[in-house]
Every structure is written in structure tokens, then in C-alpha cells.
Amino acid sequence: MEAPKSILVRCPNWIGDQILAYPFFYYLRKAYPQAHIAAVCVAWVKDLQFKTLVDEVHVLSRPGVPGLWAKIENIEEEAKALKASRKWDWAITLPNSLSSAWMVHRAGATRKRGYRVDGRGLLLNEALDWDPSPERHRAQAYVDLLPQEVRPSRNVKEFWGVPPANELDLGIPGELEVFDAIAEWAPTEVIEPLDEPYWVLAPGATADSRRWPLEYFIHLARQVVEETGWRGVIVGGPGEAVIAARLCDDRSLRLRDLTAQGPVSGLWKIFTGAKFTVCNESGLAHMAALCGSFTQIVCGAADPRRTRPIGPGRVQVAINPVECWPCERNTCSQEDEKKLQCLRGIKPDLIWGEIKRGTRR
Numbered sequence: 001m002e003a004p005k006s007i008l009v010r011c012p013n014w015i016g017d018q019i020l021a022y023p024f025f026y027y028l029r030k031a032y033p034q035a036h037i038a039a040v041c042v043a044w045v046k047d048l049q050f051k052t053l054v055d056e057v058h059v060l061s062r063p064g065v066p067g068l069w070a071k072i073e074n075i076e077e078e079a080k081a082l083k084a085s086r087k088w089d090w091a092i093t094l095p096n097s098l099s100s101a102w103m104v105h106r107a108g109a110t111r112k113r114g115y116r117v118d119g120r121g122l123l124l125n126e127a128l129d130w131d132p133s134p135e136r137h138r139a140q141a142y143v144d145l146l147p148q149e150v151r152p153s154r155n156v157k158e159f160w161g162v163p164p165a166n167e168l169d170l171g172i173p174g175e176l177e178v179f180d181a182i183a184e185w186a187p188t189e190v191i192e193p194l195d196e197p198y199w200v201l202a203p204g205a206t207a208d209s210r211r212w213p214l215e216y217f218i219h220l221a222r223q224v225v226e227e228t229g230w231r232g233v234i235v236g237g238p239g240e241a242v243i244a245a246r247l248c249d250d251r252s253l254r255l256r257d258l259t260a261q262g263p264v265s266g267l268w269k270i271f272t273g274a275k276f277t278v279c280n281e282s283g284l285a286h287m288a289a290l291c292g293s294f295t296q297i298v299c300g301a302a303d304p305r306r307t308r309p310i311g312p313g314r315v316q317v318a319i320n321p322v323e324c325w326p327c328e329r330n331t332c333s334q335e336d337e338k339k340l341q342c343l344r345g346i347k348p349d350l351i352w353g354e355i356k357r358g359t360r361r
Contacts, residue, residue, distance in 0.1 A: 003032055003034070003035065004032060004035055004089035004090040004111070005034070005035055005036065005089055006035060006036045006037075006038075006086055006087065006088050006089050006090070007028070007032065007035050007036070007037045007038070007088070007089065007090045007091070007092065008038050008040060008082065008088045008090070008091040008092070008104060008107060008109055009025075009028070009037065009038065009039050009040065009054070009091075009092050009093075009094065010040050010041075010091070010092070010093040010094060010095060010100045010103060010104055011039050011040060011041040011042075011045065011049070011094060011095075012041075012045070012094050012095055013041075013042050013045065013095060014045070014206075014283060015044070015045060015048065015264065015282075015283025015284070015286065015287065016282065016283040016285070016286040016307065016309075017094075017095075017138065018041070018045045018048050018049075018283075019048065019283070019286035019287055019289075019290050019309070020137075020138050020139040020142065020286060020307075020309075020310065021094055021139070021142050022050060022139075022179075022290065023139055023142070023143050023156050023159045023175075023310075024094070024139070024142035024143050024145065024146070025037075025039075025050050025053040025054065026050075026053060026159075026175065026176075027143060027146055027150070027151070027152055028053070028092075028146060029052075029053040029054075031146065031150035032150075036055050036056070036086070037053070037054045037055050037056070038054065038055065038056040038057070038058055038082075039054040039056070039057050039058070040058045040060065040078075040082070040103075041057065041058070041059060041060065042059070042060050043059055043060070043062070046059045047185060047187065047263040047264060047265040048185060048264065048265055048287075049185075050184045050185075051183070051184055051185065051186055052180075052183050052184055053184075058078075058081075058082065058085075060078055061074065061077075061078065062074070071099070075099055075102060075103050075106070076106065078103060079102075079103045079104075079105075079106035079107045080106070082103075082107040083106070083107045083108040087108070087110075088107060088108065088109040088110065089109070089110050089111065090109060090110065090111045090112075090113065091104035091107060091109035091111070091112050091113065092104075092113045092114065092145055093112075093113070093114035093124075094114075094142055094145070096114070096115050096117045096118065096120075096130070097118070098118050098119060098120055098123075100114070101114055101120040101123040101124055102123060104123075104124075105123040105124070111125060111126055112124045112125050112126060113126035113127075113128070113145060114126075114127065114128070114145065115127070115128050115129070115130040115141075115145075116128060116129055116130060117130045128144070128145065131144075134303055134305050134306060135305055136306070137156060137157065137305070137306060137307075137308070137310070138306050138307055139156045139159075139310050140155065140156040140157075143156050152175075154174075154175075156310060157310060158174055159174055159175050159176070159310060159311075160174045160175070160176060160177065160310065160311040160312035161173050161174030161175075161176065161177045161312070176312070177312060178292060178312055179290050179291060179292065179312060181265070181268035181272075181291060185265040185268065187263060187265040187266045187268065188263070188266075189261075189262040189263055189266045190266045190268070190269055191258060191261050191262070191266050191267060191269065191270050192269060193269050193270055193272075193273035193274075194231060194233065194256075194273075196230075196231060197228070197230045197231070197275055198230055198231045198232060198233055198273075198274060198275065199224060199230055199231075199232050199233075199274055199275045199276050199277070199278070200232070200233055200234075200235055200270060200271060200274040200276070200277040200278070200279075200288065200293065201217060201221065201232050201233070201234045201235070201247070201255070201277075201278055201279070202234075202235050202236055202240075202277060202278070202279035202280070202282060202284040202285065202288070203217050203234065203236065203240060203243050203244075203247070203279070203280065204236040204237065204239060204240040204243070204280065204282060204284065205280040205281065205282040205300075206282065206283075206330070207301070207329075207330035207331065208330070208331055208332065208340070209300050209301035209327070209329055209330055209331060209332050209340065209342075209343075210280050210281050210282065210299075210300045210301060210302060210330075210343075211280055211300070211343070212280055212298045212300070212343055212346070213340075213343065213344060214243060214246065214247070216298075216346075216347070216348045216351075217247060217278075217348075218247065218250070218253065219348035219349075220278065220348040220351055220352055221247065221253040221254075221255060222252075222253060223348065223349070223352045224352065225252070225253055225254045227352075229254075230254070230275060231254045231255070231256060232253070232254060232255045232256070233255070233256045233258050233270060233274075234247060234248070234255055234256065234257050234258060234259055235258050235259060235267055235270060235284060236259040236260070236284065237259065237260055237264070238259070238260040240259045240260075241257070241259045241260050244257040244259045245257065258270065264283075264284075264287065267284075267287065267291075268287075268291045271287065271288045271291035271292070271293040271313075272291045272292050272293065274288075274293050274294075275294075275359070276293065276294045276295070276296060276355055276358075276359055277293040277294070277295045277296065278296045278298070278351065278355070279295065279296075279297060279298070280297070280298055280299075280300065281297055281298070281299045281300065281302040281304070281307065281317075285297050285309055286309045288309075288313060289309035289310070289311055289312070289313040289314075289315050290309070290311070290312070290313070291313065292312055292313045293313045294313055294314050294358060294359055295309060295313050295314070295315045295316070296316050296318070296351060296354060296355050296358065297309070297315065297316065297317045297318065298318050298343065298346055298351060299317050299318060299319045300340070300342050300343040301325070301326060301327050301328055301329055301330075301332070301342060302326060302328060303326035303328055304317045304319065314358065316354055316355075316358045318346050318350065318351055318354055319342070319346070320341070320342050320343070320344075320345035320346045321342075322338075322341050322342050322345065324338075324342070325342045326342075
């Protein structure tokens with residue numbers, strides 16, 4: 001089959017998923033070095049598009065008013081603009097949503113590729129069967145959207161030449177050793193790291209079922225400062241500003257608030273220079289690992305078999321596998337003492353012990 005000259009990629013909608021799509025974009029560009037590749041994304045991940053791997057970034061607008069009809073009209077307008085911009089030989093949708101398949105269909109791409117879920121098969125003339133196995137990592141699912149003839153033989157967990165922290169050394173060199181944030185993201189605003197030893201705390205997450213209790217973060221910060229004297233920096237978006245303010249109220253914890261300081265891509269130096277990063281299972285966990293930070297994750301409702309950061313920073317994941325875990329729900333359905341037990345059972349002493357063990361390796 002003739003190599004495509006133009007490729008439209010509907011990108012993931014979330015920070016963590018966009019980071020996990022890096023191997024997909026890497027292998028796509030490697031397979032089609034001469035193609036014009038356009039990334040279509042929502043606004044909050046536009047700064048995390050990989051500029052050496054795509055030629056164009058099309059940022060989707062948001063409907064001016066709420067409602068299903070407004071959303072449909074908005075998708076139609078975006079698809080019309082994409083269709084008018086160029087003839088697309090191929091379109092690949094990484095999200096499994098019906099709306100993303102409809103958009104690439106209406107954009108007029110000759111070949112339309114994605115997973116056959118939620119009734120999308122009629123819109124995609126290259127529809128693939130979805131593998132629901134919990135052992136299948138999301139990054140692997142993205143890479144598996146590439147045609148068989150250009151798909152890499154290596155597993156996505158072997159993409160980086162650095163093994164996960166709590167797994168055996170794979171002994172495989174990998175495709176890359178480090179991520180070049182300057183080349184890939186070209187951030188216009190960069191937060192400079194501290195001129196003293198520091199660690200990073202990312203207390204945010206999209207759902208209650210993924211947020212470690214605030215008092216646990218406080219207990220952990222106290223342990224770190226008492227044993228090391230290191231300062232901690234708190235990162236996140238505007239939604240984490242209130243949490244950061246509460247954590248910084250206690251000056252003895254030596255925490256500095258760096259939340260809502262500009263584009264998320266501007267945090268790369270903070271992660272790269274940190275002694276370690278502690279976070280919930282969130283987009284910033286993936287960003288920390290991509291930027292090379294030793295990353296300790298407190299995992300609640302999520303299933304790390306699907307969503308564990310793939311590096312190159314070494315990663316440890318703490319879980320408390322109660323009977324209802326992993327539910328992968330945004331809201332805990334349990335009551336009373338069982339409420340959020342998957343998170344509350346992961347104690348700060350355990351996390352600090354895991355960090356010390358991991359950083360000694």
C-alpha cells in the first residue's frame with residue numbers, strides 16, 4: 001500500500017493519555033518521515049504536542065453554549081475546517097469516542113483508522129477490534145493502531161532504555177534514553193528549579209477516587225523535612241491552588257506553592273531537577289516520569305496495568321488492593337469505613353519507606 005502523504009491524528013484529551021501517546025507519534029513519524037502529520041487536540045493539551053513528530057497542531061474550539069446540539073455543530077465546523085485545509089490520505093483517532101470518529105469521517109479522510117467500539121465501525125473503514133484485557137497498557141493500545149507492517153516488534157514497556165523502579169532490569173537498550181522537552185514542547189514559559197535540593201508534590205487528580213487524603217500529604221511532608229531538610233514544591237493547575245495554600249500554611253513543612261504558574265509544559269525543569277516526585281495517579285505523574293523524575297505514585301481506583309507511566313524516569317506505584325479494587329470509577333461507591341479504603345490504606349510511613357528504598361537503587 002502506498003505510504004500516506006498526509007495524516008490526521010485525533011489526539012487524546014487528557015494530559016496523561018497524551019504523554020502515553022509519545023511512542024505512537026515516535027513510531028508514526030519513523031514509519032512515514034515524509035508525511036505531513038497534523039495533531040488535532042483540545043486546548044489543555046496543546047502545549048504537550050510533540051513538535052519534532054508532527055508538522056501541524058490544530059486546536060479544537062469549545063462550543064459557545066452548552067448542550068448536545070451545540071457540540072454537534074461545533075464538531076461539524078471543525079471537521080469542515082480540516083477538510084478545507086488539505087486532502088487527508090489517512091486519519092487515526094486515538095480516543096475511543098464516537099465524536100472523534102465522526103470528526104475524522106466528516107473531515108473527508110480516505111482511510112479512517114481506530115478501534116471498533118461504541119458503534120464507530122460504520123465511520124471507520126479501517127476499524128480494529130478492541131482488546132479489553134487489563135494487561136494491555138494504554139500506550140500499547142495506541143501503538144497497536146499502526147499498521148502491522150510498520151508496527152515495532154518491541155513492547156511499549158521497552159521503549160525507554162530505563163527500567164521501571166519496582167521491576168527487574170529488562171536488559172534491553174530501548175529506542176530512547178531521555179525525553180527532550182525543549183525540542184518537543186518548545187515551552188515559552190519555563191519555571192526554573194530551586195537552587196537547593198528539593199522534591200515535588202503533585203496532590204491533584206481528576207477524581208476523588210484518585211486523591212490521597214490531604215492529611216497524608218502533610219504527614220509525608222513532615223517526614224521528608226525532618227529526615228532530609230529538603231524543601232518541597234507543590235505543582236498543579238488552578239484547581240490545586242487551594243490545596244497548596246493549606247499545605248503551605250505550616251511553614252515548618254518547607255513547602256513552596258508553584259501551582260497555576262503557566263503552561264504545564266513549563267514544569268519540565270522542575271521535574272527533571274527534583275530528588276523525587278510524589279503524586280496521585282494523574283497526568284502530572286506521567287509528565288514527571290517523562291521528564292526523568294523518580295516518581296512515586298499513590299494509586300487509588302485506577303488500574304496501573306493499564307495506565308502506569310512508562311518513563312524514562314523510574315516509577316514506583318503503591319496500591320492497596322481491597323476487594324473492590326480496581327474499580328476505575330471517578331467516585332467511590334463504598335460507604336462508612338470502606339469509603340476510599342483503597343487510598344486510605346496507603347499510609348504515609350509506607351510511602352516514605354518506598355521512596356527511600358527506591359532512591360537508593
